[in-house]
Amino acid sequence: MTAPASAAVSATAAGRDTAPPTAAAAATTPALIQAQNLHVHYGASHVLRGIDLAIAPGESIGLLGRNGMGKTTLIRTLMGHLRATEGKVHIRARDCTRTPPYGIAQQGIAYVPEGRGIFPNLSVRENLLVAARAGVNGQRAWTYDRVLQVFPRLSERLGNGGNQLSGGEQQMLAIGRALMTNPDLIILDEATEGLAPLIVADIWRIIGEIRKTGISSLIVDRNYRSVLEHTDRCVVMEKGQWVFQGDSRSIASQPDVLTRHLGV
Numbered sequence: 217m218t219a220p221a222s223a224a225v226s227a228t229a230a231g232r233d234t235a236p237p238t239a240a241a242a243a244t245t246p247a248l249i250q251a252q253n254l255h256v257h258y259g260a261s262h263v264l265r266g267i268d269l270a271i272a273p274g275e276s277i278g279l280l281g282r283n284g285m286g287k288t289t290l291i292r293t294l295m296g297h298l299r300a301t302e303g304k305v306h307i308r309a310r311d312c313t314r315t316p317p318y319g320i321a322q323q324g325i326a327y328v329p330e331g332r333g334i335f336p337n338l339s340v341r342e343n344l345l346v347a348a349r350a351g352v353n354g355q356r357a358w359t360y361d362r363v364l365q366v367f368p369r370l371s372e373r374l375g376n377g378g379n380q381l382s383g384g385e386q387q388m389l390a391i392g393r394a395l396m397t398n399p400d401l402i403i404l405d406e407a408t409e410g411l412a413p414l415i416v417a418d419i420w421r422i423i424g425e426i427r428k429t430g431i432s433s434l435i436v437d438r439n440y441r442s443v444l445e446h447t448d449r450c451v452v453m454e455k456g457q458w459v460f461q462g463d464s465r466s467i468a469s470q471p472d473v474l475t476r477h478l479g480v
């Protein structure tokens with residue numbers, strides 16, 4: 217089955233605040249990844265309730281919402297860690313609804329999970345090198361040397377084990393590992409959680425650099441101001457449904473919108 221070529225995010229819940237993107241934009245931009253009507257249950261608990269999401273090549277999207285609303289569940293479903301009870305996931309129009317996580321990764325989707333997911337017993341050097349591979353189109357823009365240029369702190373700790381790093385360094389290593397796979401989309405779930413302010417600023421700098429290279433991103437972070445600054449669009453989830461979507465720049469100038477949906 218071929219997925220519709222669209223970069224639109226449908227706000228399926230009542231209370232949508234913005235119109236969908238223009239038909240012209242939707243018609244011309246093929247989606248890198250697209251979720252259609254995703255429903256996910258944990259046992260009897262219905263956690264995702266009809267989520268539509270499409271991310272265009274090079275597009276950066278912020279995924280906002282209060283605790284427990286389903287953001288990580290959506291990401292884990294896109295990555296093949298959880299199976300949707302209904303709905304579809306397409307990557308470049310290929311049906312990947314039942315593709316396992318390694319197959320999703322091979323499609324150029326890199327995931328930096330909350331809690332980081334590095335190998336604690338491998339050195340920094342090894343953690344980076346075992347992740348190395350060409351991208352979907354054979355691209356090798358992100359080499360070991362280039363990753364170390366972006367993360368000078370890591371280059372000073374190449375022999376340290378993953379478990380011999382600070383929280384911020386572990387986070388940098390997790391992002392560095394994701395870049396070593398030369399992805400088309402990087403998904404960052406709470407990349408700055410629990411880190412000191414200077415390190416947080418450094419992580420956002422790196423996210424900004426990644427964005428400039430044209431890699432798409434899907435970013436979950438509690439600091440909505442930084443998310444707005446580093447994304448093209450934002451979507452807000454409440455109880456497994458979209459309640460708001462909008463252009464990040466325009467949201468930044470209407471703080472009441474997020475106050476209403478995020479309680480900030």
Ligand SMILES: Nc1ncnc2c1ncn2[C@@H]1O[C@H](COP(=O)(O)OP(=O)(O)OP(=O)(O)O)[C@@H](O)[C@H]1O
Binds near residue numbers: 282284286
């Ligand atoms: N493995 C699980 N089994 C059962 N329920 C779960 C499981 N994981 C998450 N949930 C529940 O599903 C709902 C959505 O959780 P999820 O982690 O997706 O939310 P979130 O928006 O990412 O929250 P947070 O910002 O706190 O990480 C929550 O009510 C959570 O308690």
